[in-house]
Amino acid sequence: MTNAFSLYATLKDSIAAHRARAATVGLGYVGLPLALTVSEAGFPVTGLDLNTGRVAAINAGEKVISYFPEDRIRNAVAAGFRATSDVTALAESDVILICVPTPLSDTRDPDLSYVIRAGETVASQLRPGQLVVLESTVWPGATATVLKPILERGGLRAGEDFFLAFSPEREDPGNDTFTTRSIPKIVGADDAKSRELVETFYSQFITKVVPVSSLATAEAVKLTENSFRTVNIALVNEMKVAFEAMGVDIWEVVRAAATKPFGYMPFYPGPGIGGDCIPVSPVYLSWRARDVGSSLPIVDLARTNNDGAPDLIAGRVAVELSKCGAAVQDARVLILGIAYKKDVEDTRESPALAILNRLEAMGIACDFHDPYFPVLPATRDHPELAGRASVALSAEAVAGYDAVLVATDHSGVDYALVAGAAKLILDTRNAFARPEAGAVGGRLVKI
Ligand SMILES: NC(=O)c1ccc[n+]([C@@H]2O[C@H](COP(=O)([O-])OP(=O)(O)OC[C@H]3O[C@@H](n4cnc5c(N)ncnc54)[C@H](O)[C@@H]3O)[C@@H](O)[C@H]2O)c1
Known part of the structure; x- marks a missing residue:
């Protein structure tokens, strides 16, 4: 029996017996749910995170993700799950899952610095017989050409001494219908042993595991899914404008089109895209395409369209204010929902922040209401907005604004109160179509 085969067979047995010790590197929106599911x-x-405050909060069983039941964390801690900032925990692990951020750099290019740093940490603890899986979204080729050389620096070889795979995370924050366990998992590796081990590992707790032939294929699957969304969101936002000029309501069109049982999937208009996935993945894909002498003009056009969406909305706010006789420079606007997505406490790349910024550049005074953000945190794109406080919703407060702009339609907002008190509602999410919003007293414009 070769050494590689014996390492593979030993790990496979301990995974099948659930004896294998797992570690996640990163305990964020992806790493924490994954760690708990494995537990x-x-x-x-063991969950490793550099953020010692987050580690302490998790070990104390505190709610660190708003839509996430804290008893899940408490139960896992009671069952032995531990968060730590001590990197030596990785040496004791048999399976290491890297779930660190992969944002854009200041020049809007892929930023793999977190993956590189995590790779260096894993490399410092790497020992024969471990399986390392990258879950962070990266461009096709990154695991093999960026992460693998870092892991091999100490002399161990991927596919022989340790095993290396890529498995893209498909977490959808705030979505109650699909869980880590029920979302099918793509796994890819460049050698058969790594592929079999990664498939065996995820099959222990994920309903359906889908193996693909290489690391790059698995990386490409994730970028394909997100670029598909990017293009379709751009398409529906473009149609929104054209249909409005034709006197047709895009929301009614999409709802009706979605009754077709094949060949159509609904995407809804909005104020632009946010989060660290949909705006970021197409950049990774496009960047890599250029790197290999190819191009993705349709994806690039969709990106341009989405990037321009907050500007379009801000311009439309100014137009609608003027139509109501309000002087734009003296106007006051209340933005409902500052998070990038409904029912999530995340402002990364949030179009609402970009809109707020554009409106204030026009001289419009803006406030916001968001139950998830009593106070705005510092964000990379808008550090100047840090510390701004959410306005409490009351009929009197709402009536004091020239317009209320719905940027994100969180569930916990009293839309009926807003409907009754606002002079002008500018709705990017069709939030006032829901029956509980009741009758709108002032003017309502879907934009
Ligand atoms: N959030 C999502 O909905 C989502 C969905 C699918 C895929 N992804 C991808 O998953 C990856 C992780 O995203 P996320 O949303 O969980 O990020 P996040 O910012 O919520 O969490 C990342 C965590 O990693 C920690 N960290 C960073 N570097 C570290 C290191 N060297 N060692 C230990 N800990 C470290 C940070 O402190 C943070 O807690 C990204 O590539 C993202 O694109 C995210």
């Missing part, structure tokens, strides 16, 4: 399947799990 709930009966594996001993």
Whole structure:
């Protein structure tokens, strides 16, 4: 029996027996749910995170993700799950899952610095027989050409001494219908042993595992999914403008089109795209395409369209204010929902922040209401907005604004109160079509 085969067979047995110790590197929106899911399947799990405050909060069983039941964390901690900032925990692990951010750099290019740093940390603890899986979204080729050389620096070889795979995270924050366990998992590796091990590992706790032939294929799957969304969101936002000129309501069109049982999938208009996935993945894909002498003009056009969406909305706010006789420079606007997405406490790349910024550049005074953000945190794109406080919703407060702009339609907002008190509602999410919003007293414009 070769050494590689014996390492592979030993790890496979310990995974099948749920004896294998797992570690996630990163305990964010992806790493924490994943760590808990692995722990709930009966594996001993440690979560490594550099953020010591987050580590302490998790170990104390506190709610660190708003839509996430804290008893899940408490139960996992009671069952032995531990968060730590001590990197030596990785040496004791058999399976290491890297879930660190992959944002854009200041020049809007892929920023793999977190993956590189995490790779260096893993490399410092790497020992024969471990399986390392990258879950962070990266461009096709990055695991093999960026992460693997870092892991091999100490002399161990991927596919022989340790095993290396890529498995893209498909978490959808705030979505109650699909869980880490029920979302099918793509796994890819460049050698058969790594592929079999990664498939065996995820099959222990994920309903359906889909193996693909290489690391780059698995990386490409994730970028394909997100670029598909990017293009379709741009398309529906473009149609919104054209249909409005034709006197047709895009929301009614999409709802009706969605009744077709094949060949159509609904995408809804909005104020632009946010989060760290949909705006970021197409950049990674496009960047890599250029790197290999190719191009993706349709994806690039969709990106341009989406990037321009907050500007279009801000311009439309100014037009609608003028139509109501308000002087734009003296106007006051209340933005409902500052998070990038409904029912999520995340402002990364939020179009609402970009709109707020554009409106204020026009001289419009803006406030916001968001139950998830009593106070705005510092964000990379808009550090100047840090510390701004959410306005409490009351009929009197709402009536004091020239317009209320719905940027994000959180569930917990009293839309009926807004409907009754606002002079002008500018709705990017069709939030006032829901029955509980009741009758709108002032003017309502879907924009
Ligand atoms: N959030 C999502 O909905 C989502 C969905 C699918 C895929 N992804 C991808 O998953 C990856 C992780 O995203 P996320 O949303 O979980 O990020 P996040 O910012 O919520 O969490 C990342 C965590 O990693 C920690 N970290 C950073 N560097 C570290 C290091 N060297 N060692 C240990 N900990 C470190 C940070 O402190 C942070 O807690 C990204 O590539 C993202 O694109 C995210």
